[in-house]
Amino acid sequence: MQGIVMSNDKMELTDRARAGSTNRRWTRLIPVILVIYIIAYIDRVNIGFGMGQIRESLHMDAAQGGFAAGIFFIGYLVLQVPGGYLAQKWSARKVVFCLMLGWGLCAILAGFVANYGQLLTARFMLGVFEGGVQPALMVLINRWFPKSEKGRAFSLFIMHNPIATVITAPLAGLILMHGSWRELFVIQGLLPLLIGVGLWLWVAADDPAEARWLSAQEAQEIATLKAADGDDSAASNWRAAVKSPYVWLLALMGMLVWLGFYGLQLWLPTLLKTVFKGELTVGLVAAIPPICAAAAIWINGRGADRDGRYNVRVAVPLIVGGVILATSTLITANQPWLVVLALAAATACQLSFFGPYWTMNSTLVRPEAVGAGFGIINGIGNLGGLLGPYVGGWIQDTTGSLALASVFFGCSVILAGIMALALRGAVRRRVSADS
Template sequence: MTLHTLPDAAPATIAAPESNTLNAQEMDQSERAVAKAFRRILPFIFICYVISYLDRTNVSFAALGMNADLGITAEQFGFGAGMFFIGYFLFEIPSNLIMQKTGARIWIARIMISWGVISMATAFVTGPMSFAVARFCLGMAEAGFTPGIYLFFTYWFPGTWRAKITAAFLVGIPVANIIGAPISGALMQLTGHEHIRNWQWLLLIEGVPAVILGIVCLFFLDDKPAKAKWLTAEEKSVLQRRLDDEQQRIAAKHGASMQHAMRNPLLWLLAMINFCGIVGSIGVGLWMPQIIKQMGVSHTATGFLTALPYICGALSMLLWAKRANQSPHRIRWISGALIIAACALSVSAVVTEPVLKMLALCFTVSGILAFQASFWALPSGFLTGNAAAAGLAVIVSVGNLGGFFGPSLIGYIKQMSGGFMWALLAVSAVLLIGALAVSQVKDPYKTE
């Protein structure tokens, strides 16, 4: 059985012709406008996402010193780190709906400035309770950023471009770790100050870029093509007409209201699949420095070794997303990525030889990132208007509960069992459940 969006005919093969009102010359002109937007918007949004992901995961390195200094147990760290995603979950939908009213420029700037300040404030927690509260507040501040970016993409990029820009955007996950892990490891080597420990320096220094980028956002981003001074009048017109045509067709088929989105079973299935993926992504990501540290290496070496799986993941996610988007069997590619991640994580749980464990972790991260890069092309195939604002927020926010469940599950099982083996096997089981759920999805871009 596959879960359908609605029984009506879907766009042809991978994506339908996107406009019934633009002639060939106007389509060519709109393509040039989209390419120009891609070159201008993506680099800035990409940098913002790198900083976003760095600020939500740098606590995994801070824990190497913070846990001992503050007496935080493995279970307390897993719970506290995961509280970020509870705050994110509770405020994600309201944040996305507010952004639709205020515009992306103002709201994304607000999100970035507030999360940068709170990330720096986390340096001054004094125990497990204040740590959990700080993480909750960070999640509350950052809520709406990721689904807000996905919504922002629908204002600028037609369907044939969306898989490409989404995959390029999500490369920020491995890049954040490739760049951030060595930096975080090096900062943890600081001998400290009389009153400021090395993990506090890490949190203070890595929170500053978000505040700076938030201010830059106010002057750099444009809410939609009509407001972009760097597009010609003709480019603004044809691109906006193309986007309007696409959104009207999606609205006619699937509905454009929040109520339509909430009644669509595909929305909730995708949210559940995203939950399973994030259990693996955040669960493994937050604990990886501690898993690697058990190999007996220094903080600096831990940083470089933590970056290695994400280097592999950066390459795999782009190649995998491209093949998935070109294939008439996109769903098999998405499911297959989770199966690879689950199997590799199981291997990493049972082997003890460091080289084999690192190799297994590389395949784990590569599979998870390949899943994320190909999965996020699906929602924009049936969501538009208010349905997109609410629906994307639901998928991300429900999925982000996995960011609480994954670290908490690993921390609890590790504390009970005394090691990571059973904890990682449990996470691999969740990834397999996600792969099975993916197989029940009907590609919204594909015809019967």
């Protein structure tokens, strides 16, 4: 009887907290996190916009240019686990601050390189510093948001992708109109130092109780919501992450997703540029997929918070996206708007699974394993994006068939969706145990 009374009291307190809970973590913390990762995305991909000038200036061939762009992702793996582990054990705020300083300086130094070797070093170190940022930010989001809000919080984080996709090309083009690739690197490298660092130091806090812009009452409301999810204050333990079968299953799922969605770059974007003519037309049409993706990200993340069906909301976009990838080569230049529709749907599927996926991860990974576990999941997941070009190239070289490569990538994504469904019972048991 006493347990029932305590349970009812806890539910009452939680309901009051939800009713009065502040929106400031949504209007201050999340936008700053979003801005930081938009800047990271820009610094990561800007080499592609200046590649023609870079190759000419540093006397590089096409293979060297490709390796200079790709070496970033090798460096990206170095701090995945340490970044997440230190964020949980020490301070996510301080870890991200230090990494921003490092990546901003590396991005700027890339604008002063004199040869190919120096460019490789700058790009590799840029990847090293940026690699620890995402797991650290995931740890921070996990601390600030209760399970009932994580779908939206993680979804808003991945919103950096469509936003950055829309603004990166015009920004790079504007800089290159008035300067060279060196100015491109320097100006965009200043962004994390001038914008990211200032915003981060003002807004970021490892715990709501430490946030200067949050009242004590508002911090208590968040603490009440978090308490309803169970204890997540355990000390960071990397051994628990390594021993957790869920960490490795979720990491494998992420790798299959990012490996498979590399196939999205094989056919449909090229076909889009073929069937639509004129830079303005292509630019306007190319903006449709990221806009659709942004809408899908929010709808799926919000829906996951409402119904708690994280596995289904991961599986459905992956399976639908996989089918689109597998059949994409059946679409021809005679079907221009079908090209747009397929690319928009596939892009939406590629990104909208993210919020429920990371909510599922935070549910299955034990509190003490979150920091290192998130690093393992994100690091191995990104291996898929690194392996995609090589696997796709090998299949096409061996079989001479783009269609077979597309089928392989589509099946990879579908398999990830099936894995999400297979973990449905485990998620349900963990949610029941924490409630």
